[in-house]
Amino acid sequence: MPETLTPPGPKPEGFDPDWVRAKHAYERAKRLRRDGIEQFVEVTAEFSHWEDDPYVERTSRDPVNDEVEILMIGAGLGSLIAAARMREAGLDGIRLLDRAGGVGGTWYWNRYPGIQCDIESYIYMPLLEELGYIPTQKYAYGAEIREHLTAIAHKYDLVRDALFHTTVTEMVWDEASERWIVHTDRGDRIRARIVVVSPGSLVRPKLPGIPGINEFEGHTFHTGRWDYSYTGGDESGELTGLQDKSVGVVGTGATGLQVVPHLGRWAEQLYVFQRTPNAVDERGNKPTDPDWAATLEPGWQRERMENFTRYTAGMESHTDLVDDGWTRVASEVTKTAIQQENERRGAPMTPEEIGEFLFEADYRSMERVRARIDSIVTDKATAEALKPWYKRLCKRVGFHDDFLPTFNRDNVELVDTDGRGIERLTRDGVVVGGTEYKVDALIFATGYDVSSSYTRRAGFDIIGRDGIHLSDKWKSGPRTFHGLQSNGFPNCFFLGYTQTGIANNYTHTAEERARHLVYLLQQRVERGATTIEADLEAEDGWVSTMKELSKPGQAFYADCTPSYLDNEGDSGNPDGLVAANYGGGPIQFFELLARWRDSGQMDGVTLS
Numbered sequence: 005m006p007e008t009l010t011p012p013g014p015k016p017e018g019f020d021p022d023w024v025r026a027k028h029a030y031e032r033a034k035r036l037r038r039d040g041i042e043q044f045v046e047v048t049a050e051f052s053h054w055e056d057d058p059y060v061e062r063t064s065r066d067p068v069n070d071e072v073e074i075l076m077i078g079a080g081l082g083s084l085i086a087a088a089r090m091r092e093a094g095l096d097g098i099r100l101l102d103r104a105g106g107v108g109g110t111w112y113w114n115r116y117p118g119i120q121c122d123i124e125s126y127i128y129m130p131l132l133e134e135l136g137y138i139p140t141q142k143y144a145y146g147a148e149i150r151e152h153l154t155a156i157a158h159k160y161d162l163v164r165d166a167l168f169h170t171t172v173t174e175m176v177w178d179e180a181s182e183r184w185i186v187h188t189d190r191g192d193r194i195r196a197r198i199v200v201v202s203p204g205s206l207v208r209p210k211l212p213g214i215p216g217i218n219e220f221e222g223h224t225f226h227t228g229r230w231d232y233s234y235t236g237g238d239e240s241g242e243l244t245g246l247q248d249k250s251v252g253v254v255g256t257g258a259t260g261l262q263v264v265p266h267l268g269r270w271a272e273q274l275y276v277f278q279r280t281p282n283a284v285d286e287r288g289n290k291p292t293d294p295d296w297a298a299t300l301e302p303g304w305q306r307e308r309m310e311n312f313t314r315y316t317a318g319m320e321s322h323t324d325l326v327d328d329g330w331t332r333v334a335s336e337v338t339k340t341a342i343q344q345e346n347e348r349r350g351a352p353m354t355p356e357e358i359g360e361f362l363f364e365a366d367y368r369s370m371e372r373v374r375a376r377i378d379s380i381v382t383d384k385a386t387a388e389a390l391k392p393w394y395k396r397l398c399k400r401v402g403f404h405d406d407f408l409p410t411f412n413r414d415n416v417e418l419v420d421t422d423g424r425g426i427e428r429l430t431r432d433g434v435v436v437g438g439t440e441y442k443v444d445a446l447i448f449a450t451g452y453d454v455s456s457s458y459t460r461r462a463g464f465d466i467i468g469r470d471g472i473h474l475s476d477k478w479k480s481g482p483r484t485f486h487g488l489q490s491n492g493f494p495n496c497f498f499l500g501y502t503q504t505g506i507a508n509n510y511t512h513t514a515e516e517r518a519r520h521l522v523y524l525l526q527q528r529v530e531r532g533a534t535t536i537e538a539d540l541e542a543e544d545g546w547v548s549t550m551k552e553l554s555k556p557g558q559a560f561y562a563d564c565t566p567s568y569l570d571n572e573g574d575s576g577n578p579d580g581l582v583a584a585n586y587g588g589g590p591i592q593f594f595e596l597l598a599r600w601r602d603s604g605q606m607d608g609v610t611l612s
């Protein structure tokens with residue numbers, strides 16, 4: 005579709021596919037930027053203080069010079085699940101290491117007021133049955149999740165030997181001793197037989213390179229490093245420090261939705277700077293029903309998690325155990341919707357019929373969201389500006405019940421930048437459309453670096469066999485086998501979004517990757533090998549598979565308004581989420597790994 009900056013005419017009464025396409029194209033063209041992902045600045049040098057830990061004091065300690073069996077770099081949710089599963093399998097000598105002052109990763113760093121999981125906590129919070137814990141609410145708040153992750157670390161004895169507030173500077177393979185030598189900013193030198201690298205994806209703040217970002221003299225911070233010493237209060241709110249302040253917040257993504265109601269309640273004046281409206285659907289949080297919890301049979305969490313992933317991936321269209329906004333959207337606009345429609349029609353639709361059906365279903369789903377805005381936001385111009393115009397799944401679906409009502413407050417103003425973003429910052433304000441909005445504090449809810457190169461996100465390079473640098477080997481995108489291993493880097497495993505099947509519920513992905521990792525580590529021991537490494541041929545094959553399977557995803561995003569999901573309009577970029585996602589679907593990916601394990605052949609992996 006051609007990029008067009010010509011606005012379509014007035015909205016017709018009913019569904020007019022041509023008008024909707026023209027509207028989508030217009031909104032996308034406004035939002036597209038030539039600088040793509042380069043519009044964001046790397047948080048180094050003069051921006052490095054944006055990453056400082058405001059929560060836990062960094063204490064001094066002596067450098068460590070020792071050896072461990074398994075070093076896990078990163079102590080977030082993915083690492084904790086993997087480490088717990090390793091312990092259960094009898095694998096020992098595990099050390100966690102993290103730049104944060106404790107475990108939790110995303111949930112360590114993100115402590116902004118109102119923080120909450122947006123996937124149901126009964127399937128998102130890991131190892132509930134193992135810990136005998138039931139979350140207090142359908143969508144738990146951040147503190148509860150952080151405490152649960154800490155409880156996991158204690159239960160599996162992962163804290164005693166951990167190194168926190170420690171940043172890896174280099175990791176080098178020593179062929180003679182068949183060990184990784186890992187150096188840190190604390191002067192540590194740790195030898196490890198196995199290293200699991202899990203740098204996290206929602207951890208490193210992403211800052212828009214807005215002109216003047218260094219000139220603004222008011223208070224600034226990113227939502228991933230909330231400054232309660234300035235705002236007062238805590239994750240539950242009570243931001244009393246803002247009562248006499250004019251505050252600006254940049255961003256209306258999943259974080260913006262959660263934080264805006266609290267800022268609106270406490271700031272003297274709040275300006276919400278919006279670039280692209282979010283499609284905000286109902287949340288419907290509720291306390292856990294103890295009677296329901298009492299009915300849960302062993303194995304319930306896995307069953308529920310699988311059901312959710314199958315349902316939202318269009319592989320189950322009848323049983324919906326979670327029954328929430330996510331599954332409702334799946335019933336409206338995904339393969340699940342197609343199956344349900346086929347059943348209703350009593351015959352499968354043709355590909356053309358599917359295309360038409362989905363486009364109209366998408367429009368109806370978004371109309372529902374837009375009507376919700378009209379029913380809540382009283383000022384008509386504000387309501388119009390809050391309406392999203394793109395396909396439902398172009399952006400991460402958003403849910404909140406207090407975000408929209410916040411715009412009915414007298415002290416809250418939506419400053420819509422009409423897809424173009426903030427013009428510039430001055431010494432004491434923000435300029436949009438030539439108007440300066442004076443603010444005492446500017447809070448960036450601008451997301452996380454999810455698509456720069458792996459080594460930039462990790463913050464260090466990995467030097468494998470024969471001195472090969474991972475940054476060189478992966479300069480055109482990740483090169484792995486099954487997302488976990490890369491040839492030339494023996495006994496090194498990658499967790500996170502590397503060429504893997506991503507479920508909407510990240511915990512499910514993490515569980516499946518942990519299961520596979522544990523299998524590989526067990527095989528290494530059982531088969532009496534010292535090293536385990538992906539073969540080059542298998543890796544090449546996996547990279548080709550990834551490329552091939554990402555084509556439908558790229559086609560889908562071709563007419564979307566850009567976001568981090570499509571690497572700012574460049575979804576073919578192999579470092580971006582679309583190309584780093586196993587496009588065949590999460591369940592298919594999990595099943596592929598299971599078949600590979602069941603074969604027992606270790607095809608594509610050399611143990612020596």
Ligand code: NDP
Pocket residue numbers: 035120121122123206212213214254255256257258259260262277278279280281400421424425426449450451452566567568
């Ligand atoms: P996002 O990247 O989704 O959103 C960033 C926001 O900043 C967008 O609204 C973006 O606008 C805006 N922005 C960026 N640059 C500018 C600019 N120059 N001028 C004006 N606005 C700008 O980050 P989030 O932190 O909201 O969410 C990231 C992800 O984290 C989520 O998608 C989700 O996966 C996860 N998350 C999960 C939560 C949970 O409960 N589990 C809660 C919070 C986050 P635009 O849309 O135009 O790009």
